[in-house]
Amino acid sequence: MNLNDKVVYITGGSKGIGYGVAIKLLEAGAKVAISGRTLKTVEEAAKQLDAQDRVLPLASDVSKHGDEKAAVQKILDKWGQLDVVLANAGVGYFAPVDELEDDAWHKMIDTNLSGVFHTLKASVEALKKSKGYYITLASLAGTNFFASGAGYNATKFGVVGFTQAAMLDLRKYDIKVSTIMPGSVATHFAGNEPDEKDAWKIQPEDIGELVLDLLKMNPRTLPSKIEVRPTRPDKK
Template sequence: MERFNDKVVIITGAGSGIGAATAKRFAAEQAKVVLVGRTRDKLEKLAAELPNEDRVLVHPADVSDDAQVRGLMDAAIERFGQIDVLVNNAGVAVQKRIPDAADDDWNRVMHINVDGVFYCCRAALPHLLKTRGNIINVSSVSGIGGDWGMSIYNASKGAVTNFTRALALDHGRDGVRVNAVCPSLTRSDLTAKMFENDELMAKFADRMPTGRAAEPEEVGDVIAFLASDDARFVSGVNLPVDGGLSASNGQPRMG
């Protein structure tokens, strides 16, 4: 498919995991991609793996810094002339109960997971209004339900979930769609240590109707669908990409 021929797609947190898989999917469909992350080496390695490096812009940036985000959008416009899709994927997590959490834990998660999404949306919207483009936020199942020991992360992703809905309301009549994906446990650098814990993974497998966690490509494919014209009447949706996890009412498996 070539659904994104000559479309310009900005992907934050592109250096690994869902971000990298999403970049590969868009590039395979002929998009011009802007790879954003804090580590240039990771971005350049990914760029070298994409089919046409002339259609790739590597732009290291910290999305929690508004000035850097505005510089990112300026660089994308200077290189490609337009912005059609923004994928807000950059994120961090802290697994602590509140009595054990420091101010820095809260601030770091909120600055990246919430401020970063806000800064990127605000800076990209003037350009998306011109192209009638769209935004895909990467929230989480942790943004539509709670986890044990993850209240800070839950708060940040809950903010992304409802921000997605409100932004879709505000800009639907401008021709800009806004959606989010809500993945369950997905293989990435962020979750690498979890995948090394066989006992923990067995617990996840028992709770998952599919019996396994997600691969990043499986989330990237859904992001590409939501960004495409195939989803042209879909907006304001927080779509679980969770192997059926959210279909459960929480009771244990009995068979």
């Protein structure tokens, strides 16, 4: 895929992985729409990306299908097409299952799992027209369970299964579908403040490079599920 003038939509694109991917795709010539729940935050991120009219900031809560439908329509109104979607928005709350709050459970399910469905439903007709690419951001937590991760594990296991089934459903339209499953990434996730202590982790721009590699893959070949982890774990 030649990314010059291709249109990309990234949910959760104001910081972290989504922001790192946006940087790399803009460098490659794409037009990028980024969304988040607070428009002011997304607008500030768009200014930092400093790509003039090639960045579109959008307010959307992926847990609400109507928000995602409206976001995609704004992209189509501005640029007339949609070629790549990265369903990246996510939240995490961690506690033993007997202590996990009901509200935290539903926020994770609604954002991490229902969110990828809402984003796909909102964008799939545009992707059929462009023969585009739909990518979900899962996690190694989608195949490796851990204590105090029952809710998060449930959502990420679900994202992996959802994406793989969607891949089988949509390839007849020449839509490519993949899921990326990172290990530790240097982001603000779960209240972390990235600094030198996170140097050993995957960096957001590394995921951006991976997305570029997927988009440049020969169309006959589909890496449908990609695990990626730090080369060396933190030395504690």
